[in-house]
Amino acid sequence: MVLPADLPTGVLIHGEFVGTATTFAVHDPASTALIAEVADGGTGEAARAVDAAAAAFPAWSQTPPRGRSEVLRRAYELMIAEREELAALICLENGKSLDDARGEVTYAAEFFRWFSEEAVRIDGDYGVAPAGGTRTLVTQKPVGVAALATPWNFPAAMATRKIAPALAAGCTVVLKPAAETPLTALVIGDILTRAGAPAGVVNIVATTDPAGVVSTWLTDERVTKLSFTGSTAVGRTLLRQTADRVLNTTMELGGNAPFIVTGDADVAAAVRGAMLAKFRNGGQACTAANRLYIHDAVADEFTARFGAAVEALRVGPGYAPDTQVGPLVSERAVAGVGRLVDEAVADGATIAHRAHVPEHGWYYPPTVLTGVRPDAALVSEEIFGPVAPIITWRDRDELIEQANSTELGLASYVFSRDVRDALQIAERLDTGMVGINRGIVSDPAAPFGGTKQSGLGREGASEGIKAFQETQYYSVDWA
Numbered sequence: 325m326v327l328p329a330d331l332p333t334g335v336l337i338h339g340e341f342v343g344t345a346t347t348f349a350v351h352d353p354a355s356t357a358l359i360a361e362v363a364d365g366g367t368g369e370a371a372r373a374v375d376a377a378a379a380a381f382p383a384w385s386q387t388p389p390r391g392r393s394e395v396l397r398r399a400y401e402l403m404i405a406e407r408e409e410l411a412a413l414i415c416l417e418n419g420k421s422l423d424d425a426r427g428e429v430t431y432a433a434e435f436f437r438w439f440s441e442e443a444v445r446i447d448g449d450y451g452v453a454p455a456g457g458t459r460t461l462v463t464q465k466p467v468g469v470a471a472l473a474t475p476w477n478f479p480a481a482m483a484t485r486k487i488a489p490a491l492a493a494g495c496t497v498v499l500k501p502a503a504e505t506p507l508t509a510l511v512i513g514d515i516l517t518r519a520g521a522p523a524g525v526v527n528i529v530a531t532t533d534p535a536g537v538v539s540t541w542l543t544d545e546r547v548t549k550l551s552f553t554g555s556t557a558v559g560r561t562l563l564r565q566t567a568d569r570v571l572n573t574t575m576e577l578g579g580n581a582p583f584i585v586t587g588d589a590d591v592a593a594a595v596r597g598a599m600l601a602k603f604r605n606g607g608q609a610c611t612a613a614n615r616l617y618i619h620d621a622v623a624d625e626f627t628a629r630f631g632a633a634v635e636a637l638r639v640g641p642g643y644a645p646d647t648q649v650g651p652l653v654s655e656r657a658v659a660g661v662g663r664l665v666d667e668a669v670a671d672g673a674t675i676a677h678r679a680h681v682p683e684h685g686w687y688y689p690p691t692v693l694t695g696v697r698p699d700a701a702l703v704s705e706e707i708f709g710p711v712a713p714i715i716t717w718r719d720r721d722e723l724i725e726q727a728n729s730t731e732l733g734l735a736s737y738v739f740s741r742d743v744r745d746a747l748q749i750a751e752r753l754d755t756g757m758v759g760i761n762r763g764i765v766s767d768p769a770a771p772f773g774g775t776k777q778s779g780l781g782r783e784g785a786s787e788g789i790k791a792f793q794e795t796q797y798y799s800v801d802w803a
């Protein structure tokens with residue numbers, strides 16, 4: 325794939341892409357070839373990005389909601405018009421299949437559309453105090469300059485899921501994308517600039533020093549919000565840092581989704597759901613099915629059908645037209661998944677089904693394991709790769725206990741022909757989201773987020789904009 329000559333590779337500060345003293349390399353995970361050299365922002369650029377965001381805040385926060393809405397709406401339209409180019413870029417730097425990348429661009433653009441609509445629905449409240457002596461007025465104000473940090477697995481959607489509600493609320497932002505996939509975020513910055521976001525409203529600093537850049541932001545008094553998506557381990561570190569300033573934070577962290585199939589489920593539908601929940605993005609999704617709990621009554625049929633579908637998966641470079649699953653993002657990721665599988669096999673698990681992968685590139689073969697111990701690391705840790713451990717179950721209470729026996733609580737899935745039964749299971753699952761007879765839960769109009777150590781707060785829906793607002797109330801004397 326040939327990259328456009330005008331692809332932005334600088335840091336975006338005050339509406340301009342500028343170079344830095346050093347650059348870093350971005351690689352194609354399928355061929356491991358160099359794609360581009362990107363400006364490596366340091367703490368100096370991080371500080372200048374806050375200068376720009378702080379300077380832009382007064383005017384942007386006072387721009388009429390309709391004006392902010394229209395910028396987001398134009399960004400949506402540009403992103404949809406340029407979907408193919410952006411999907412090709414995501415596929416090149418992240419490795420996911422072109423189909424997955426197109427799906428991501430549509431999903432990412434929808435955050436611009438959804439929050440362009442929310443921007444004009446920011447309302448307040450007016451009430452009579454119970455004793456009658458005062459009137460209470462409640463209003464929402466933008467929280468200020470928001471620091472955003474995003475992972476590489478959905479380089480477009482994780483950025484727009486934060487930028488769109490922040491801008492809708494009237495905040496200005498400084499964003500740090502992951503070093504594996506900085507180009508997608510920079511193109512989104514360019515789209516927002518062309519959509520009319522004034523200089524300084526959106527600033528982006530790609531870097532190989534994430535701790536340095538983010539710490540610069542967290543210790544700057546002008547930054548009044550952190551919204552982070554990434555691993556629970558990094559989330560914990562950042563929460564410790566934000567504690568000193570009691571900073572308003574949103575945390576979208578790791579997941580370990582149980583995928584439950586009941587004895588009366590439509591097995592063909594459950595297999596389709598499992599293929600989506602497990603292999604979308606090569607299993608590198610926080611909502612990915614991490615452990616498959618299949619009722620004894622359908623376990624053989626499910627494993628045979630699912631196994632056949634996995635063996636038939638076409639694995640290759642994301643940009644090859646018939647690819648269904650691409651490479652993992654890095655050599656380290658391949659080693660990490662391999663370690664979990666090797667440990668499980670050493671402990672008695674069987675590799676029941678496997679797809680073929682190309683010889684070169686950062687691939688791990690889509691794999692189905694049976695006979696996995698419920699306490700294996702493969703089950704208790706987030707796999708973040710195309711590996712599906714199957715565990716059979718019979719007793720409902722034991723199933724629920726196992727499904728909930730993790731410190732993470734992001735997504736879960738239940739397949740049953742009886743929706744009431746599925747809901748009864750769902751109500752007992754400690755997760756923020758449950759897919760019922762569906763292998764995907766993400767929707768810009770729904771509150772995305774988790775319980776336990778999967779995070780704090782929600783993104784998307786009407787909750788998404790609240791994360792970037794402060795409630796202020798006025799107590800008015802009425803005597």
Ligand code: NAD
Pocket residue numbers: 473474475476477478482500501502503534535536538539553554555556558559561562575576577578579609610611706708734773774778779
């Ligand atoms: P990661 O935590 O390693 O990195 C996420 C971001 O944090 C990146 O921008 C990275 O550069 C930055 N970072 C890393 N170390 C940092 C530090 N010390 N200080 C400040 N920033 C730092 O995660 P990842 O490997 O990029 O992404 C995978 C993880 O993200 C998985 O655990 C996945 O479940 C999670 N995730 C969660 C959601 C969600 O919505 N809950 C969505 C996508 C991914």
